[in-house]
Amino acid sequence: MEKIIIMGLAESGKTTIVKVSAEGYVPQKQAPYSATIDYKRKTYTMFGTKISLFDLGGQKSFLDRFTGDLAEFIFSKVAVMIYVFDVINMPKISLAKYYYDLGLQTLKKYSPEAKVHILFHKVDLIEKGKTEEFVKNIKEFLELDDTYPIHETSVYDKSIFTAMENIIDTSAQGPESFETIFQKFEMQNKEFIDQMVLIDGRGKAIISTQDDIFDLKEKLLQAHQTIEASFSVNESLKYSIQQFQSKLVFTSILNNYFILMLRYSFNLPEELNESYIKLLNQSIRLVQDLNKFIK
Numbered sequence: 001m002e003k004i005i006i007m008g009l010a011e012s013g014k015t016t017i018v019k020v021s022a023e024g025y026v027p028q029k030q031a032p033y034s035a036t037i038d039y040k041r042k043t044y045t046m047f048g049t050k051i052s053l054f055d056l057g058g059q060k061s062f063l064d065r066f067t068g069d070l071a072e073f074i075f076s077k078v079a080v081m082i083y084v085f086d087v088i089n090m091p092k093i094s095l096a097k098y099y100y101d102l103g104l105q106t107l108k109k110y111s112p113e114a115k116v117h118i119l120f121h122k123v124d125l126i127e128k129g130k131t132e133e134f135v136k137n138i139k140e141f142l143e144l145d146d147t148y149p150i151h152e153t154s155v156y157d158k159s160i161f162t163a164m165e166n167i168i169d170t171s172a173q174g175p176e177s178f179e180t181i182f183q184k185f186e187m188q189n190k191e192f193i194d195q196m197v198l199i200d201g202r203g204k205a206i207i208s209t210q211d212d213i214f215d216l217k218e219k220l221l222q223a224h225q226t227i228e229a230s231f232s233v234n235e236s237l238k239y240s241i242q243q244f245q246s247k248l249v250f251t252s253i254l255n256n257y258f259i260l261m262l263r264y265s266f267n268l269p270e271e272l273n274e275s276y277i278k279l280l281n282q283s284i285r286l287v288q289d290l291n292k293f294i295k
């Protein structure tokens with residue numbers, strides 16, 4: 001079960017978001033606000049995934065405790081942190097940023113792998129036609145770049161469902177397929193990779209970034225034979241680096257006899273430079289990620 005924490009200042013809308021998106025509650029404009037005391041922890045099945053949701057009370061004294069005495073309890077084993085900014089509460093935007101930074105810092109300490117999603121919430125209250133400008137200004141003020149996804153949401157339309165579905169799908173379930181693992185790798189290393197091929201134990205290509213994998217086949221067979229003798233970082237991870245048509249080819253045998261082949265976009269550098277080492281490390285990391293998934 002994935003642990004999700006939802007954090008933000010008091011009255012930013014967290015409990016309403018939980019009620020509407022997870023409990024099917026219909027939002028009422030006149031409903032009185034009732035503060036969450038401490039935190040509320042509940043289990044839900046959302047979009048087919050079982051989650052344990054921690055709705056953290058947003059009053060300052062609570063936030064200080066969550067990031068202080070209770071930090072380990074609240075921030076350990078977190079899969080996703082959702083941070084809610086109330087976009088029309090400008091007087092408190094600095095305070096909201098303060099606790100966002102503190103929350104992020106605490107999260108990095110106890111759950112370094114956790115995903116982070118940001119909600120710019122209550123966008124229904126922004127004057128019509130001004131949303132884009134408004135959002136841009138807040139983003140600048142908060143010094144947010146594109147590291148974490150930002151969702152513009154309101155409980156009065158479907159935006160909150162779209163955002164929550166995206167958050168649960170992309171974060172809570174982890175990588176869903178080989179494709180998502182590859183996409184991440186490709187995004188990080190685009191300029192250094194010419195071709196990526198993953199072949200299953202029976203020799204069928206599962207992933208190939210080019211239609212034609214024929215020219216690699218010969219290399220593949222050869223790699224099979226030489227890989228035993230090639231450099232390995234540990235018992236369970238073997239890979240080889242070879243030159244092929246004046247490019248480097250990284251090959252590794254994975255679990256269940258899957259084979260990964262990456263054709264780099266360059267030949268062996270004269271000296272081992274930083275970007276080559278980085279790419280090699282990322283390639284090894286890709287093998288490890290894929291192996292977790294094949295098991």
Ligand SMILES: Nc1nc2c(ncn2[C@@H]2O[C@H](COP(=O)(O)OP(=O)(O)OP(=O)(O)O)[C@@H](O)[C@H]2O)c(=O)[nH]1
Nearest residue numbers: 010011012013014015016035036057058122154155
């Ligand atoms: N206009 C508008 N109001 C909203 C929206 N979401 C929540 N609200 C209102 O915001 C107020 C605060 O909502 P809560 O969900 O209780 O706030 P909270 O973040 O849980 O507050 P704490 O429990 O004190 O941390 C309520 O009056 C909600 O009706 C929204 O999308 N648009």
Ligand SMILES: [Mg+2]
Nearest residue numbers: 014015035036
């Ligand atoms: Mg609440």
